[in-house]
Amino acid sequence: MILLRLCLGLLLTVVAWTAWPKGPDSDESPWLLAPLVSSDPKVGSSAGVLGGYLHRFDEQSPTSTFGVSGTYSDTDSYVAALFGQAYFGADRHRWSGLVATGKIRNDYEDFLGTGLPVQTTDDLRLGALRYLRRVSNGWLVGLQLVATNYLISGDDWFSQQVVETLGLTGFDSNGLGLVAQYDTRDHQNAPTRGSRLVLQNLAYREALGGDEDFDTYGIKYHQYLNHGAGHVLAWRAMARVTDGAPPGAYSSIPTRGYVRGGYLAKHMIALEVEERFRLAPRWALAGFTGATCLLDAVGDCDAGENWFPMLGAGVIFTLKPRERIVIRMDYAVGKSGNQGFYMSFGHPF
Numbered sequence: 190m191i192l193l194r195l196c197l198g199l200l201l202t203v204v205a206w207t208a209w210p211k212g213p214d215s216d217e218s219p220w221l222l223a224p225l226v227s228s229d230p231k232v233g234s235s236a237g238v239l240g241g242y243l244h245r246f247d248e249q250s251p252t253s254t255f256g257v258s259g260t261y262s263d264t265d266s267y268v269a270a271l272f273g274q275a276y277f278g279a280d281r282h283r284w285s286g287l288v289a290t291g292k293i294r295n296d297y298e299d300f301l302g303t304g305l306p307v308q309t310t311d312d313l314r315l316g317a318l319r320y321l322r323r324v325s326n327g328w329l330v331g332l333q334l335v336a337t338n339y340l341i342s343g344d345d346w347f348s349q350q351v352v353e354t355l356g357l358t359g360f361d362s363n364g365l366g367l368v369a370q371y372d373t374r375d376h377q378n379a380p381t382r383g384s385r386l387v388l389q390n391l392a393y394r395e396a397l398g399g400d401e402d403f404d405t406y407g408i409k410y411h412q413y414l415n416h417g418a419g420h421v422l423a424w425r426a427m428a429r430v431t432d433g434a435p436p437g438a439y440s441s442i443p444t445r446g447y448v449r450g451g452y453l454a455k456h457m458i459a460l461e462v463e464e465r466f467r468l469a470p471r472w473a474l475a476g477f478t479g480a481t482c483l484l485d486a487v488g489d490c491d492a493g494e495n496w497f498p499m500l501g502a503g504v505i506f507t508l509k510p511r512e513r514i515v516i517r518m519d520y521a522v523g524k525s526g527n528q529g530f531y532m533s534f535g536h537p538f
Contacts, residue, residue: 198497202324209263217241217509223516225260225530230359231295231448235262239534243512249279250378252512258534268313275445276377281322283329290314296360299525308344315339321370329370335391336363336398341370357453359437362399379513379536380413381421389481393438403433411538425538426466426536428458444522445537446499446529454483457503458490461538473505475519499523505536 221241229235241256253276259269268291271519275284293311300307314337321331339359343349367511371509375385387409394402407429414422429440440457443450480498482490489495501521508514515535522528 204224206450217511221254221509221514223254223508223534224532225258227260227530229448229529230295230526231297231451232266233262233265233276235260237261237268239273240365243509246275247279247405250276250443252278262294264296266293267291268293273508274331274377277460281323283319283323283331285317285319285384287315287317289316295450297451301451307348309348310342310343310344312340319368321368327371327373329372333366333368333389333391335366337361341437357436360399360401360435361440362395362401362403363397364392364393364399364405365397366391374411374413376513379507380411380423381415381419384410384412386410393434401435401438403431403435403438405432405434405438406430417467421465421467422462423465423536423538424460425463426458426460428456430456440483442483442497442523444479444481444497444499444517444521444530445477445501446523447481447497447527448529450498451527452483452497454489455485456483458484463537471510472495473506473507475503475505475517477501477503477519477521497520497523497527499527 219242220334220523221243223237225237226235237258237260239256239258241254243254245252253274254259255273257271258266261267268289270287271288272287273285276282286513293313295311295515296310297306297307297309309530316336317333319333321329323329332420341357341359347460360463364442369388371386387407390404390406393399411423411425416422419521427443431439433500434455436453439453439455441453442451443457443459444461459479459481462475463475464479466474478500480496482496484495499521501519503517503519505515505517507531508516517531517533517536519531519533
């Protein structure tokens with residue numbers, strides 16, 4: 190209840206600040222400020238802020254975003270990040286990058302379905318860079334590079350023994366891969382029509398300075414259907430496959446309602462559907478549902494215990510109408526007592 194009041198207060202503050210009169214001829218500020226709040230039973234409640242700067246390099250390119258974010262939780266967990274997405278050359282070139290660091294304390298009553306109570310600390314250092322070059326009206330191709338230093342440790346002797354027995358000590362490796370993207374969305378921040386297909390791989394190799402050799406492959410497809418008076422039906426399908434990956438690099442559940450890393454398997458497939466119902470020029474409601482299957486082999490999705498459904502709802506406020514930048518408050522529930530509350534920047538997809 191306290192967290193909900195905090196989020197409502199933050200949202201009302203943002204709404205009041207955004208609605209402050211700036212004069213009939215003023216443009217939207219290029220500066221961006223948004224609160225970040227989340228809560229779940231395993232990681233606890235966290236609060237933070239995102240600050241950013243918007244810039245358009247030319248009239249044919251979408252608006253680029255550069256920013257910094259940080260959150261801190263009541264379990265002494267923190268995450269800090271620098272990020273950027275740049276579009277230029279009449280949208281022929283797209284760069285995106287991320288540098289993040291964090292320490293996340295987890296309290297699992299049922300660790301990875303073993304039935305064991307485990308407390309862990311995840312130490313994360315991550316760097317990622319992607320470049321895409323347009324080769325036709327819809328297609329872009331490029332390269333991506335990821336450097337990961339991820340350490341998982343138990344917070345007590347018993348938890349450490351469980352972590353080591355399962356091989357979940359994390360990994361330190363660097364990966365290089367290819368990306369192909371087909372993009373017909375009408376807007377990068379809040380699409381109302383069109384679709385997006387992403388095919389990618391990452392080859393983690395010791396020759397690139399890491400400690401592990403393994404491969405990951407991913408596919409994502411998003412579609413947006415505009416209907417009624419500004420309402421949007423959005424859905425996405427995803428899959429991730431690993432080959433030779435250590436347990437720390439296994440696939441997890443990507444949908445809301447679950448903690449990333451709370452459940453793991455070699456491979457993942459997921460489907461999510463969301464209706465964004467427009468109430469007013471700046472306000473909308475969201476209702477969403479979906480399910481993820483975690484599998485180690487073909488046929489594992491025939492078993493019900495490998496499926497993780499979720500259901501949720503949220504409120505959407507458009508922070509910057511011209512750029513279609515939104516902040517959201519979402520609540521989602523999953524099975525086995527999993528749930529989460531999120532106040533976040535941007536749509537999840």
